[in-house]
Amino acid sequence: MSSRDPTNPPRIALVEDDLALRDGILMPGLRGYGFDCVALGSAAELDAAMDGGAFDIVILDVGLPDTNGFDLAQRLRRASRVGIVMLTGRNGSADRIRGLNDGADAYLAKPVDLGELAATLHSLLRRLRPEPSPGGGWRLDANGWCLVSPGDRRVALNEAERKVLALLMATPGAVVSRDDMAAALTGDIYDFDPHRLEVMVHRLRAKIADRSGEALPLRAVRGSGYVMLA
Template identity: 45%
Template sequence: MSYQGQSSALPSQALRVIVLEDDPLLRERILLPGLADHGFRVTGSATATELYRNMLAQRFDIAVLDIGVPDEDGLTVARHLRSMSNIGIVMLSASQARADRIQAMTDGADMFLSKPIDMEVLAASLHSLVRRMQSAATWQGAPKSPERVPVPSRGWHLETDGWCLLSPRGAVIALSVPERCIMQQLIARQGTPVSRSALIAALSQDVYEFDPHRLEMLVYRLRRKAGEQSGETLPLLTARGSGYVFAKGALDVELAS
């Protein structure tokens, strides 16, 4: 099953994720909609056979694999995928056993996450994995030189078509559909206030049905999430009497195309 969540207009270059999970409730109610709401084009598979069939039909950037599936365990699937491609591989397991983690990494997994799954952590992990994969590909394709040119530090900015927010120290915060919308509106204004009514209009097609308190809660949660996941303060400020502003001078803009 493919899932696109709240956004019916995901960009064509959105990261494509295939999920192998035999628990239908976890797969259909949590993983697929959760990843779709963070901007991924996601397809679910209940068995290894279904996963292989889906992978023959289309290309995927990342495979999220549960270790315990009925027809072929996730470790075997990871080993098979790694033998024939450079796809990103993330293993999920309720097991806390150190041996399982070691075996997963030995079999080609890039990451190992424990259940129960925190969707914010999973989404941020997928964005981080893709950024590392892209960085590695860039360095491998670049001509060799005796010295690596230092990369200048950057302020808060958006990447992966606006679906992840990076802090000045490099922490990755995965954004949901409304969080992405808010950040794009604020960054586009480059330090000038954006009214609450403008943000609500961007968030909803029916501004009269949108509860203004929901906007306040979204901003509050976004500030808290960014602080908890980065250890840094997101410069999203309240402009008294007008709306919100992303503090000028504290950002480096990289708008989504």
């Protein structure tokens, strides 16, 4: 495992030889959730990349052109403390058990929800490089890509959610105008659909309640904007 500063983006090796899935869906999705993600297509490419620098987590497919993910997971586990997440279309219980026994920290089946994958990565990172927990109310974690509830539940955030919450949580108890929130999301607020902000806030509240079991104390202020209650 890397000993990098926890405020730096977590470095992820994505080992997947399906280019459409890797480069068209997983890579942009993971980068949108704040990960420094490197695309690799084989075990040999992973070996070369690991010689050039450390990764926090390796995401492995089982079906690789030069080996299978189970054998690679075993080798990685013997040689390092890197986090290992297996992401594969082989979702039978025997395969899942084999993957976990061979050294994987988590085993996810394709197709995977990007939010679930991001949450799995953040959960694993928390175990690999724990942060001191100050307790108390709602807060963003050290790198700002997870919202932490008072009950210490973590919700992975995408880039837009992160920007809006960082703005709101910087001044708890103060109203943040809709224009300021829109400016955090776009370079041209005059071309920004205000309805987009309302929909985003509605979905964000629902997502946080569903994944943390707690209600975010975010309130709309008619005619003005939103306030995060202290």
